[in-house]
Amino acid sequence: MKTITAIFMTLLTPLSANALNVFACEPEWGALVKELAGDIAEITVATTAFQDPHKLQARPSLIAAVRRADLLICTGAQLEIGWLPLLLRRSANPHIQVGDPGYFLAADFVRKIEIPKLVDRSQGDIHPQGNPHLHLDPRNIQRIASALAKRLTEIDRSGSSVFESRLNDFQDRWSAAMLRWEEESASLAGLRLVSHHRSFSYLAAWLDLDIVATLEPKPGIPPSGAHLARLLEQLTPNPPAGVIRTPYSNEKPSAWLSERLGIAELQLPYTIGGTDDVVDLFTLFDETIRLLKEHVN
């Protein structure tokens, strides 16, 4: 009965007509839209920090959300290849199809790293366009923010002055924060780490960290006992400073390896909501650097 009432309530509640409906595949893009559009945007985020963006299903609530979206913002570079094309098709929304102004992929605006030389599934679940976990380099956020503000204006001309002034304000604060982060993290340069998946490659490129190995034998292939044993043998003579992982990775392999190597094991927030303190893009980098310095350095 409650469900039926809820259904009728949803049907009867007029959806706010003035708001710009935004569908964000990952929390980082929801946060960026919030920075640039403020209250103009009503944002639905498909994943949380505890969900693997590769593995989502085109579940009913997401189809309904894409149906209502004026703008869809996702990472791209095939991160959402398993579910985004299906969502686009099922949603029957003509404004957010591939190539429409309402279809925005962050990966289209930055240089990707780790572009595979061999595109073959024997190499795991690889992304031919390169590593898609690109939001952890704040320089990428800078570029994507500019492109996104342009796109927002294209979709909603009435908000253009708001988007422009919010973009300028954001870029000022972001540049200042980047200077601060680079200063704070100077001591992290050259830090040797093991990562569960290649989720932190952009962070490593920016902070000059050295990811010496991944727990996954190949991208997307879960760590096996044999691979972990090999890593242990390889890393014992010169153990790295720690093992890092995202909130959605299985914690067992990193616990196993860090315990045997006697090194730190650290779950980084990875995206908004990854820890309680990470509420926006600024706190994401604040916390990531703080945690790295506190637990690993």
Next chain:
Amino acid sequence: MLLILSAQASTAFSQDLSAEVQELRKLLGEVQQDYQSRIASLEERLTRAERLASGAKRDAEEAYEIAEQTSIDQSSGLALQNVFNPAIGSVIVARYGNVDQSWETIPGFIPGGEIGPGGSGFSIGETDFNFTSNVDPNFFGNLTLAIENDGGETKIALEEVWIQTTSLPSGFSLIGGRFFSEAGYINKFHRHADDFSDRPLPYQAFFGGQYIADGIQARWIAPAALLIELGAELNWGGGFPATANNKTGPGAVTVFTNIGGDVGNSNSWQLGLSWLSADIVNRDDGNNGDSFSGDSDLGVFDFVWKWAPDGNPTVRSIKVQAEYFRRHEDGVFAGIPYDGDQSGWYLQGVWQFMQRWRAGYRHDVVDADNGPLFAGTILEDLGSSSKRDSLMIDWSLSEFSRLRLQLTNDRVLPVTDQQLFLQYIMSIGAHGAHQF
């Protein structure tokens, strides 16, 4: 004395002087050497800088040349010939079966499609080839060919071939062609996506495994926070349970609705209700040459619920689904008036208990109430329902491969058969869709 003194002084003086001169010479020499070496090093740096500059210039020219060539290559016909190829994916399946009491009909039901547990031994299954692409800004196209080995003969079947609109306003879309009907929950999935090695009994009895329509489908999604979807299908084709009738109007009509949403971050659900009404013309019993003509009305209720901790199925997840089928058929079979009800249901749960591993249990039942009139025909009422219990366990290294073991206690016929299936399902090519 004075002379001596002065001579001594002059000697001392000249000695002093020559020491100083020597000192000065030495200094001059050092300065000269210093300058020379500095000039030499400056000259060397200059040459190096010149070399570097010319190297950089050459590099820049080369880079420009490469960029130019790349852009020419990329925009030339040669490189672009294949970029409009559709996404191509193929699914390769095979199985080993151990079946003592195989069946191709379910007591009380006229069979359709390819049903039953199949035989014993190793066999390759149906190989699917799927091609998808946007056609233009208005249409999306999908083609699936199924290639199978049937008694030593290779057959190609057009499993699906449809187009869908992508630019209709207000949540509407139309599909035209041959498509998997939205009736029921798993009907729209390819069989290789199933959690068990064969379809549940109600699907085998009422849909011949899968109800495929030739016609059009219209669907609409409400602008709501929950998924509320309504749709209808008109089918002119002869895909079981419909029969081809060569009329202007469709032989079968389906209406369906899907409602679904989330409960917190960890749960999602979907509920479906569909109604299939078919005008049956000479549905052949495939056995004695008898046939049925009349009206067939089928209602399907389906429910699926999925759980994963925080919505993250990396390590653990649960999926529970159930469907209930009820059909009323009214007409003439083998010259005898027929008016009967059939029903069936299944309930299954699949539990991913650790990374890569899943286990599942399914109970499926069908039951026909045909009465005593049809003894000796395919509709003979044996007085008991057909049921099975199945247990499966499967292992997937990646999302592209799956190995499965299934044990089934089969009571479809009035005898009990213990069956075993080993199966592999591998997909190559384009990334498959994560359908809910």
